[in-house]
Amino acid sequence: MSATVVILTSIAYLGLLFWVAYFAERQEAKGRSIVNNPYIYALSLAVFCTAWTFFGSVGRAATTGIGFLHVYLGPVAVSPLFVIILRKIILISKSLRITSIADFISSRYGKSAALGVIATLIAVFAAIPYISIQLKAVAISFEILTQNDPTAGNLSGQAPFYLDSAFFIALALAVFTILFGTRHLDPNERHEGLVAAIAFESIIKLVAFLAVGIFVVYGAFNGFGDLFSKGMKQPEIARILTLEESGFDAWDWFWSMLLSMFAVFMLPRQFHIAVVENTNPDFTKQAAWVFPLYLLIINIFVLPVAVGGLLHFTDGNVDPDTFVLDLPLIHGENLLALLVALGGFSAATGMVIVSTIALSIMLSNNLVLPLLLKSKSITGPNVKDLTKRLLGVRRVLILLVLLLAYVYFESVGSGYALVSIGLISFAGVAQLVPATIGALYWKQGNRVGAMAGMLTGFAIWFFCLPLPTLAEAGVLPQHITEDGLFGIAMLKPYALFGFGEMAPVAHGAFWSLFFNTLVFVIVSLKTRQSTLEVTQADLFVDIHKYQSSSSEFDLRRREAKMHDILTLMNRFLGKERAAVLLKKYEKASGISLAGEPFAAAGLVNYAETHLAGALGAASAKVIINSVVKEDPISLEEMLEILDQTQEAIRYGRALEEKSAELERTTLQLQQANDQLKELDRLKENFITTVTHELRTPLTSIKSLSKILQDNTDLPEPQREEFLGIVVSESERITRLINEVLDLSKLRSQSNSWEFKNISLPLVTRSACAGLQQLMKEKNIDFTLQLPDHELIVNGVPDQLTQVVVNLVSNAIKFCPAENGKIEVLLKKENEQAILSVRDNGIGIAPKDHSLIFQKFTQLSDSKTGKPQGSGLGLAISKEIVELHGGKIRVESEQGKGAKLCVTLPISSFAPSRNEILKI
Amino acid sequence: MPNRQHLTPANRSARLFGIFALALLTFNYPLVQVFEKGNLLLGIPAIYAYFFITWIALIILIFKTLQER
Known part of the structure; x- marks a missing residue:
């Protein structure tokens, strides 16, 4: 096939892409957006399938069998969580006009500029090799098609760059991306054209791959059964149809799957398409099953094509990465080969376009802008409209990224298979995972912790994975890989701390993520958050609260001169857009801004959010802070507000x-x-x-x-x-x-009672003396036991005498007619005086114990009838005792006599002898 | 009748996490080892058939869970 045909076809294809984008944007302007559709969204997510999928999977399958599949199984496993995790990220990003994964992390951790720089560098380092393999894939397919020779895929990379097709491909892609992706400044305006084109490319690559798959299975062979049974007859092919030969053990398999699972969220292009370009968070619902379905369909023919290729090219001269092209070519199906090349081209261009746009946004917002802002060259009073200049910066960055990718491809990448480089990239962006998960679910995670964790993880990743490839390519000395860093055996890149049994990718991913997470958690717990970090953390973690209550996102009390805010918006967003945005704000808030000298907090936040959409959170913060007077709000106050x-x-x-x-x-x-x-x-x-x-x-x-x-x-x-x-x-x-x-009288006159220190034994003795005559008449055996020592209580003598008389006469009443017996005992116990009167009468049943102290209670007995007396005696005694701060109770059983006990507090101070009242 | 049931957001999240865990288990050792004998199943290598069948099952599960209200 002549080179002209291939080049013309490619240009025609790019033209078609332009038309698709143009059409989508026209439809959007008419209000009939085709991108605002969950299935288009799900298709655009398939930007995940790059030239690596298109060419590399087959190559990988031809050498390791099932070993290509984990790259897709990871995303499939995680797809049910789209509705939970991805949706949350989208909600946050829409609220804050987040522009990239680096911006997301920087914004969460206090809009930190430093963190944005680190995240950007990680993303760029990880993505450049990945872009370079796209260049490689396109370059190889170009060579094969034009020379009509399957072995042409073994690129030597010896040609000078001006004769190298890869160089021109890089340039062409740069031009295309610049034309395509840098027309507006605000990426949150979304590029509907871009999304439509990416979705279109997803269809093209799927169709192309299915075409070659069907051709191989049903054209070159007679269906799956024929193909595989032929394959099974050859020991080398039968070998790769088992898991053993994939070269994975359980540990490697698990880690590779985990990495691809992270990649589907973290790769800059995935984040850009899935989050920044998303039009509706609820589209994740359809994406959760359409995306795995897409991956399923595009993977069905991978192994059959690999087996078919191995059956055809037995001499090993053909790179398995190019089987998809070689098989149609060798059967003379040139048109099919061209379609396949276009499929590969679309896979590569989709990836390159979105990646470079995402990287240029990151680089310009997080790296270039902060530097420019420091130099004051764009904040000076003479600068009117900066949007053009910022777009210029982005264009230069796109070119730069692609040139870097080309340089990497020329110096290192051409020696490696597509898949190995892709996996190294996956492990690189995985370094953003701990900080991102912390951003979504862990409020204590803070800036210092995220920074320390990411730097640690990045350093270990770089040492374990890209560094050995650089060493092998001769860029760095070889002995680091063999003997370890500084000759220390514990520091070998493929066997860190002596763990050498793992495959390099699993090994590097494990150590880097392990230390990344560990450092992030420990440092976060040991350091304090700033006020801004606290509010951002609350906003990110509890986004649903803010969504439902429409609470103010930013709680800081800020004020700025209206003139300054207007100048900033005009300068960075362009006059027209600024005017539109301000009109929108006036309408939403109901405040007329004309003539206002100061902009209130609401407008300042509004301006910052929109500037963030164009410049990134960290840069927008710096710019706004240059004109804003902030009312200092303490951390405690902030926490209080958040505690609502x-x-x-x-x-x-x-x-x-x-x-x-x-x-x-x-x-x-x-x-x-x-x-x-x-x-x-x-x-x-x-x-x-x-x-x-x-x-x-x-x-x-x-x-x-x-x-x-x-x-x-x-x-x-x-x-x-x-x-x-x-x-x-x-x-x-x-x-x-x-x-x-x-x-x-007791109640009414007790107030006028005169309490004195009196001797209780004396009172008892004299009270009993008055009753002795009566007892003698009734033949009652009476004993009185008084203590040897004095017992002083604070009380009223007459009243206490009354109590003793009442108790003893009560006892007399109940004594049997013959052999009556009464015992009066006074003693000191636990600093209390206890007076007990015991008789051997009929006793009192337990159920009546509480009754007897009630007024007019007279316990009757069927034999003896009603006893004498009014029934008031015990009630009066109880009243008196209680007025003295004491207690009265009864211990008795029916038929065994009764014992009534009075407890009185002993007077606290010891009175002198003559003070004691004698009765 | 599962379609009649009202699926609360919390319930749905729990079920989606369950599917995620299930996917991790079925796609990993030791379960995958069962099929590594290298024989053909319906003309397709057994390990291959295993992955694609569980893959389809997962898609159906996710689809069903997200369709229910």
């Missing part, structure tokens, strides 16, 4: 507590009410009882007096008896009235 949610939770909890308290109070009130009702009932009972008690003796007095009045002739002895009864009944009434009066 916790505040609400606390408030809710306080409310709950309050209502619980209310419930408790209600319960208490109810209890008090019940008590009052009970008291009321008691009082009524009391009155009923008292009147009843009064009526009984009164009735007998009345009737006896009437008999005496009516029968004046009553015999003398009977009259005497009646009069005696009248007298004793009157006495009973008097006693009853006295006791009732006593009881009511």
